Amino acid sequence: MAAPRLLVIDDDAIICKIIAKIGEDAGFAVDTCLRSRDFQSKIREYTPNVMIIDMVIPHMDGIELLQWLEGEKCHAPVILISGYGDGYLDAGRTIGLARGVNIAATLKKPLDASDLKATLANLLAIEFMEAQAYHHAEGKLLPSYNKLPGEMLTGSSEMDADHLRLFQLIGDYHTAVANGCNLETVHEVLRELDAYAKLHFHREEAYMRDHGYPQAANHAQVHRLLCGKVEKLADAPRENWNSALEKEFMVFLWEWLYSHIMSMDKKYARWVAKRAAGASPP
Numbered sequence: 461m462a463a464p465r466l467l468v469i470d471d472d473a474i475i476c477k478i479i480a481k482i483g484e485d486a487g488f489a490v491d492t493c494l495r496s497r498d499f500q501s502k503i504r505e506y507t508p509n510v511m512i513i514d515m516v517i518p519h520m521d522g523i524e525l526l527q528w529l530e531g532e533k534c535h536a537p538v539i540l541i542s543g544y545g546d547g548y549l550d551a552g553r554t555i556g557l558a559r560g561v562n563i564a565a566t567l568k569k570p571l572d573a574s575d576l577k578a579t580l581a582n583l584l585a586i587e588f589m590e591a592q593a594y595h596h597a598e599g600k601l602l603p604s605y606n607k608l609p610g611e612m613l614t615g616s617s618e619m620d621a622d623h624l625r626l627f628q629l630i631g632d633y634h635t636a637v638a639n640g641c642n643l644e645t646v647h648e649v650l651r652e653l654d655a656y657a658k659l660h661f662h663r664e665e666a667y668m669r670d671h672g673y674p675q676a677a678n679h680a681q682v683h684r685l686l687c688g689k690v691e692k693l694a695d696a697p698r699e700n701w702n703s704a705l706e707k708e709f710m711v712f713l714w715e716w717l718y719s720h721i722m723s724m725d726k727k728y729a730r731w732v733a734k735r736a737a738g739a740s741p742p
């Protein structure tokens with residue numbers, strides 16, 4: 461399968477180089493532009509799967525580019541970046557979302573490489589695991605857990621218990637599909653999974669806000685992207701669904717949860733642990 465495409469615009473060539481390296485490490489093919497005119501023509505020929513837009517660039521700034529994107533009907537997720545403070549990023553997020561642009565995250569410059577890599581990895585999971593799952597859903601045995609493996613533990617027993625419950629609900633979904641249960645039973649399990657995921661995300665986001673975690677808003681945005689995907693699939697008319705599609709969706713959910721815990725949730729857990737130990741957080 462061809463690598464997903466990341467298109468970057470930043471008028472600083474060094475930052476473009478750094479982002480390209482991080483994007484490639486996260487599994488993307490990357491193209492970069494220094495000027496808005498190049499970005500506009502590349503959107504059409506390169507058809508990116510994810511974009512990174514610097515809010516302050518000469519000639520046409522990020523806000524104008526977002527307005528232009530609305531007209532292009534380009535729905536690839538966008539990460540906004542800026543070194544000019546939260547005001548620019550908040551304005552970009554508000555205006556972009558109001559215009560139907562898929563603002564996935566906002567990141568302050570200087571960029572934290574691990575934040576950017578985790579955000580890209582999660583976007584990759586949401587956008588592409590579903591497609592990848594199609595290729596290996598058949599015959600794949602997902603692990604079932606009575607307790608989480610050590611590598612997935614976050615140090616918060618409440619978060620870990622929620623994650624374990626989510627894996628078990630995905631397992632229940634798997635069992636319902638594998639046993640050929642009727643559609644109503646399968647959807648009942650899916651609805652329970654959807655409700656528990658929302659409850660867990662709500663709890664996790666509350667911890668993050670209470671601790672003053674600086675990446676709380678981005679983390680919540682990634683949760684919302686996943687919820688939107690689950691809702692869309694759970695509510696989709698089922699006449700065209702079959703067990704292959706159900707398996708594909710199940711593998712997508714499992715891999716998304718695994719990747720999200722290993723990248724974003726554990727990053728938050730490390731931040732909490734460092735703060736508790738009195739060290740300055742990363």
Ligand SMILES: [Fe+2]
Nearest residue numbers: 664720724725
């Ligand atoms: Fe999370």
Ligand SMILES: [Fe+2]
Nearest residue numbers: 619623664725
């Ligand atoms: Fe979580």
